[in-house]
Amino acid sequence: MILKHFKQILLPVDVRIHKGALKHVPKLVSRYDLKNVIIVTGPKTNEIAGKKVEELICSSNECKSKKFIVKTASRETAKKIEQEIRGDLGEYDAVLGVGGGKVLDVAKVVAFHSNALLISIPTNAAHDGVASPLASFKEKGMPISIKAASPVSIIADLEIIRNSPVRLLRSGYGDLVSNLVEVKDWLLGVEKIDEDYDEIVASISSMPAMLLLKSADELDFRDSKYLKLLVRGLILGGLAINMYGTSRPVSGSAHKFSHALDYLGYGRGTHGEQVGIGTIIMEYMHQHYYGEGDWELLKYSLEKILAPTTAREIGLTKKQILEALMYAKNIRPSRYTILEDQNPGKKDFEICLEKTGVAK
Numbered sequence: 001m002i003l004k005h006f007k008q009i010l011l012p013v014d015v016r017i018h019k020g021a022l023k024h025v026p027k028l029v030s031r032y033d034l035k036n037v038i039i040v041t042g043p044k045t046n047e048i049a050g051k052k053v054e055e056l057i058c059s060s061n062e063c064k065s066k067k068f069i070v071k072t073a074s075r076e077t078a079k080k081i082e083q084e085i086r087g088d089l090g091e092y093d094a095v096l097g098v099g100g101g102k103v104l105d106v107a108k109v110v111a112f113h114s115n116a117l118l119i120s121i122p123t124n125a126a127h128d129g130v131a132s133p134l135a136s137f138k139e140k141g142m143p144i145s146i147k148a149a150s151p152v153s154i155i156a157d158l159e160i161i162r163n164s165p166v167r168l169l170r171s172g173y174g175d176l177v178s179n180l181v182e183v184k185d186w187l188l189g190v191e192k193i194d195e196d197y198d199e200i201v202a203s204i205s206s207m208p209a210m211l212l213l214k215s216a217d218e219l220d221f222r223d224s225k226y227l228k229l230l231v232r233g234l235i236l237g238g239l240a241i242n243m244y245g246t247s248r249p250v251s252g253s254a255h256k257f258s259h260a261l262d263y264l265g266y267g268r269g270t271h272g273e274q275v276g277i278g279t280i281i282m283e284y285m286h287q288h289y290y291g292e293g294d295w296e297l298l299k300y301s302l303e304k305i306l307a308p309t310t311a312r313e314i315g316l317t318k319k320q321i322l323e324a325l326m327y328a329k330n331i332r333p334s335r336y337t338i339l340e341d342q343n344p345g346k347k348d349f350e351i352c353l354e355k356t357g358v359a360k
């Protein structure tokens, strides 16, 4: 059988990214023959979209729903929902996650454990977790990432996402643009330690960011054209994880830096804000050591959308940033990045922070 040499990938079959996309929700009922679904949403996102989704699902009279409003997103919350539905396990066809990343993470875990379809209905675009098969939580202040369900459908209503806090959209761009430097790290692994590589996955990860970067001069997420590119890029980032099987295509040195901030208790920015700043730093390092990249353009594009580009803007001192950069080498050392390849010292980072203006 030659088929065994191919990778089987679970790709979503219905993905909508446009204004008014919620109207497709009733179609999902017939498409998947849904009879009984769980809706997982948050207190705010319930008002914004949860109630509407519930109404749309039930409008057909063929499908019943049970709604859970999640206040704190954790593994514990997912477990509580699973316990509550245990008696009816197997009766639920789908879990609909309606909310931001944290709500979706809980929905992903519940869907995974109850063997139900996952339908992702994001209300913001703060990172690439919308379509990824991983759920991230914080436990005792530390970030953890666990295996979860992949969405069978994604309904991203741009009208709802456009009205989400602008800080989250800026964060989403920070996470997306990091893919450029993370793929460069991956290529280092390929070159230096003979790691596996997949050009298709790498392109899926980095091309949307390239496209947005090309329009750095006009970047504005109030403009639907750019908002759609952002949401599409983040969804593709999640799919790249799904296709490759690990977060390798979207997570390298910039993410190690952000995780280091979290581990050290300095994680005051959002994931995307921290990763965005990490991207400026690591892009500078790539340019410095290998002559490839354009950290100034990356920084300019982040400034253009008013995303933070300095330590001060995410409440950190130069000393804390330096500590995190040195600590970043301890995060997942098996994932080869510029940090492992060049082992930059404190002095190297100091020069980088000075030159890039991240911390003076």
Ligand SMILES: [Zn+2]
Pocket: 127, 128, 175, 250, 255, 271, 275
């Ligand atoms: Zn990320």
